[in-house]
Structures are given as C-alpha cells and as structure tokens.
Amino acid sequence: MASKGGAAPSTYTHAPTNKTRRPPFFPDSDVDWLRSDGRGFHQCRPAFFRTGAVNSAAGSAYAESGKTKVIVSVFGPKESKKAMMYSDTGRLNCNVSYTTFATTVRGHGSENKEFSTMLHKALEGAIVLESFPKTTVDVFALVLESGGSDLPVVISCASLALADAGITMYDLVAGASVSCLGRNLIIDPISEEESFQDGSLMITCMPCHYEVTQLTITGKWSTANLNEAMQLCLDACSKLAKIMRSCLKEAASASKD
Amino acid sequence: MGLPDASGDLSSEMEVDAFRRLFPLRYFERHLSESIRPDARPLGRARDTTLALGAVASAHGSALAKIGSTTMLAAIKMEVMTPFNRVTGRRLHWPAEAAPVISKQLSDTISSSGMINLKELSLVSGKAAWMAYLDIYCLDADGALFDAALLSAVAAFSHLQIPIVSLNDDGKIELISEEDDGAKLEVEPVNKEKRKLTLSSIPFSLTCILHKNYILADPTAEEESIMETAVTVVLDSSSRLVSFYKPGGPVLAHTSAVQDCVALTRQRVKELQNILDETLSGMEID
C-alpha cells in the first residue's frame, strides 16, 4: 500500500488487505481528535427520508443518513399463511437484507442475521396489532449501502414505511446509536468508527410517548456513561422523529394537490 | 372523499375502477380499440425512462434505471483473481431477488452481444485478471423487468471505473487507494491507462405484448398479467439482432408482427442510446 509509512492516514479502505489499519485517532489519550467526516462527537449525520419509493408496495420509504442508504417496503395486511393459527391480533413479519455491494468487502452484510428479529422487536410495540386481526403485514428492508448505524436507520425507515402504508401505530419509531470510544461518546457512528468501538448502545423509541421499544448495549459501560449515552440517543430520536413527521406531512400535502 | 358536490363524479369513477377489476380484459380491449392505453400512452410508446449513474458509492460502477415505475439497481464490484480460463475470467452473479429466467437471459445477452472485450479485464497475462461481479436488485417491479435490468447493467458497465492496482515486489497485486492517486507513487501502477472498458455494440431491448392484432410496447405489470404473450427483442446499437425471446403464450405471432416488434425496438434502441449518452455526458460535466 502506497500510504505505508505516510503521515496522513487514509480514511478510505479500499478492499481487504492483510494489514490492520490503526484508528485515525487516539481513544485513550486526552488529545482532541476529529471524526473523519468532520462532525462533532454529538452531531448526527444529516438524515433524509422520502415515502412512496416503491410503487408496487402498500407503503414504502427510502432513508439516507450519510453513506447509509436503506429502502423499506411494506406489504399487506394480507391473509396469514394457512399453517398459522387463528389470532385475533395481526402479525408482523420483518426481514432485513443487505445487497451484495452494500459493504466494502463483497457479501459481508450477511453477518447481521439478527437484524430481522431486532427490527421486529423494535416495531412490534408501536403497532396497533389489534387493528388487523387474522392478517399479516410484511416489512422488507434492503440495505443498499452500509455506512454505519445501519440498524437504527432501518428501523426509522421501516416505521415511516408502515405509516405510509396506513398501518395504525401509536407513534413513529425512531432509532439512534452511540459508540463509546475510549472516554468519548460519539453519536451516529460510521462503519469505521463502529469497527473500533469499545461499546455500543442502540435505542429505538416512540418519542411522543417517551417510551423505549428496543435497547441493546454491548461493551463495557459505567453508569455515568450509560446515562449520558441514553440521553444523547433519546434527544437524537426526538429530533429525528421531527424530520420523519415533516416528511410524512409533505407527502400528504403533495398527494392532496 | 365524501364531499357532497363530488359524489356524482366519484360514483362514476368507482364504477370504472370496479369494471377494471372485474373485467380487466374487456377494460383493456375497449382502450385498445381507441388506440390508447389506460395510462394514456399510444400502443407503441415506452414509458418515461431515466438513468442515474454512480448511485452506489461502495461499488466500482453502478446505475439506477427507471422505466415508468419499474426500478432496477445494478452495481459492479471488481476483484482481482487468477484467471481460470487461460487469459481472463469473468463471472456474472445474479441474486435470487431477480427471477432466474431473467438472470439467464441477461447473462446470455451480455456475453453473446460481445459488448465486453474480456481481454480488457486481463491484468497480467495468465496470472491475474479482474473478476467483475454484477448484481442487480429490483427495487420496484412494474412490468418489463428484463428491459430495465439490461439497461441498468449496460449503464453500470459504462459507469465502471476500474481501480488502479500495482504489482508489488512479491508479484502480488495490490490496490492503490483513490486518495494516494496523484501523490508520488512508490510503484508504477499496472493499469493506469485501462480504467474504463471500451463497450462496443451495446445491447438494448424492448418487450412487447402481443394481443390479437395489437402490439403494446413496454407493458406494465397489469398489462403483463392480463395479456400473456410477450416478445422481447434485443438489438445492439448498430441494429443487429442479438437475441429474441418469445416464451410461448396464447398468441401465435405472424412474421409481420415479429417485424413490427423489431421495428419498434429499433426506434427504442435509438431512444435508449440517447438517454445513455446524455447521462454519461452529464457525468463528465460534473
């Protein structure tokens, strides 16, 4: 690699190499370091949402947050499969997949097998399942490009797609994650930051109800850090929900005209 | 809905909608006899077509093709490998998302059209070559899937930027990352000149539905489900026939109908070529 020994570390890892790249910052020292995309530690990437991305679906949404690009379609409610027992509440079926070109190394997205169940858990509490008995709603998410914090983006986008499909919900679900790097907490980490993180925390919540629908934590956390991280995420979620809401309003006023 | 003054209009609208659902074939035939389609297109016209290049930053070449609301995302990733067939190797990979039939048709079309000169994918003769992985995802399906898939594939190949590589001391190929480009290089890149593929005779296609004596170009999903006989013609940019598919169907086509399909395709190829050229030149200005 030509940058070997060079002073400026490259921020773009092109393809698998046998060398580990050191992080371009000093997690254990007090030296101020900058995030490679120039954001502040507590600053999210700009988020973009649009509903109605897929014509053939009952509802759909496209979300973009930095390099992370996600598309979600919602189909149904339609009759549950025969093998399913009668149920007086509706069923939710979620699936998250990655395109083969989503990650820098081809086909690495399949590592995230648990995302489908995580999406299901995050959304289930927000949906009024009683409003579509005996039937199933399918939520299919496709990560077009993975740029870090994929799951929170998928979850936010999916709740928007559900709203677009007219599924009754108590509230939108917004997701955010925080990485712990040394002493610092950084919100909305990109893939590179995620790969060096000491710990991570993801919250999805219903901002109007102020209720957490899903919470996962890994790594080592002290109480102070944990509380700060949770607060950061909750603030980010309520801001994100505003953007999502305005996206829905725009779509609604556009369809009126 | 439910405004008192609009209720008269609404009820007639509902009737049309109900008629469309209950008697789809008659609904369509009534339109066809007036030489128009329910979406206000003349029979031989394709839907609005747009192309966007470089939609996927993590791929080496990518394109998003939209024909009406049918949307296809194609992306190419390049990897270095030892060629398994003497000089060069290339494999096309199709995800399960696209129907296997379309995948087969596409790989046949692309390889038989001679669009890609496999020699250009060779790096060090007999030792290293590029493997191009092409993946196409259908984001929205509304008819004419093959046409959109082929268009996105062709556009992705025209957008493809082959990464620069160098040969290190051990005789292994190493990638040179973009940012070091222009900086002083320790080693001379192997393929400084060959960063774009020269695409010769690019194939384009048009799918037509045959119904009685009508020929409907570029059908929507609804049209495809009601009238089952489809004909797909693939021509290259110099109007030579690359492939022709008519997978059965209740309508047996006269040779004149086939000629009409080919004629429609010839027009369409010019349109598509223009769209591709404009998109490519738009990229260069940026």
Added chain:
Amino acid sequence: MVGLSLGEKHFIQGGIDQNLRSDGRKRDTYRPISVETGVIPQANGSARIRIGATEVIASVKAELGRPNALQPDKGKVSIFVDCSPVAEPMFEGRGGEELSTELSVALQRCLLGGKSGAGAGIDLSSLIVAEGKICWDLYIDGLVISSDGNLLDALGAAIKAALSNTGIPRVQVAAGASGDEQPEVDISDEEFMQFDTSGVPVIVTLTKVGRHYIVDATSEEESQMSSALSVSINRKGHICGLSKRGSAGLDPSVISDMISVARHISEQLINKLDSEISAAEADEDEM
C-alpha cells in the same frame, strides 16, 4: 406456551403486586441454584446448572485455529445455543431456531464485549498462541435440557461455570518458522492453563409484570410479562451488555431504575455462583 386461565393470570399478577409470588418467593429472590462441573468428559470444560426446574448445560471446546487477519492478536470465541425439542415441544422447528438465535446473540452481546474487545468477559488476547498464526478457538455450546423460564440467566451462569472448569493445554511453539510458514506446535497432555473467569459477567434478567419487576421468572410468570431487560454485569459493577425483550415500551427512567436494581442483585448472584462453582469443583476433585 403456557395456557393460563383468567383466574390464574390474576393470581400471578396479584401475588407479584403483593411481593409474594405463586411459589412463595419474593420479587427479588432466586429459586435454588445448583452447579455441577465437568459433566462432559470430552469437552475442555463443562457445567450443568439447575435453577428451579430450569436446567441447562454449557460446554467449552478449544481447538487450535488461525486468527482473523484483521485481528492477528486475538483468539476467536463462538457461542451457540441449542434449544432442543427434548426440553419442550414448542422448540421444534422454527420456534426453537428463533429462540436459539435470540439466546446466542444475547449471550454474544453480553460476554464478548465491544468490537475493540473492551468489556469482554473472555480476554481474547489470552487465547493467542503465536501472533497472526495460531490461536485458540473456543466453541461454547449451550444446551437447554428443561425449560421453566429464565433461560438466559441460567445459560450465562452455566457458561461462567464451564469456563472456570476449562483447562486449555499448554502449547509449545517450535521456533524457527519464519515468514508465512505455519509454525509447528507441540500440545501438552499434562499441563493445562486455567482460565481467568473473574471478569466473566453474570446476566440478570428483570421481568416486568404489571408495575413491578421480578428476578428469575418461571415460564408461567414470563407469559404474563410486558417486557424484560437482561443486563450483564461484571464484578466491578460495569454493564457489559443489555438486551430487551417483550413488545411493550419502557420509560427511560424505568430502564435506569431497572439497571441499578440489576446491579445490586448481580453482586449477590456473583457471590452465590462463585461459592457454588468452587464447591462443585471441590466435589469433582474428590471423585
């Protein structure tokens, strides 16, 4: 699946409200825990844990492997849980698969720490034999034998016990191999390294039923839960992982409260487990 009548449901919920559960326990009391180690002779370490009627086995197998190219100074650990239909007919087919994945992922999250390895219960760098070339791969398998609630805590405890029971053979690396060559190794039959398990966290699941939360819920109680938090906490009181189950949302202040309660309970659980584990080890030595 537990089918309960309305009366039974009220009985369970009412008992929890009054801090007297159906089996006579308080909200924060565990069922009796018993630990048995070395139950699988073929494995490098194993343990069986019983918490009330819940019974699980964990085994640790160590094999020599090659470290990941991206982390040449670390060994690899994989955790897999099998919920066999032997324990409950519901585990057959997809239901069991989903639960297995859920438990495996939760355990990985709780025991393996962040991407950089911080907060890991198992020190991955202690598994390295020759940097970039040879390392130990630990295969941790959990098996649910009988299920009566609180599976995750039981599996976490079983893995902790199995790890302290684990002996990894000492390996001599032949000097002289250079470059890309794989060095030759000599695996000792007699000398074993004991695993340092002081950092392995315990998992405490708090199940919320009505307005209160309980520890060590039985299947009957779990069927009445609105949500549950599984918190993994090490001896120093650090949170090493957390996952939430159940569809109902939780207020953030409730979450903080639950975490601090879990931390308090974890101290007692760690002490209890440690004494049980050392007693089990002593039993095994006598035999």
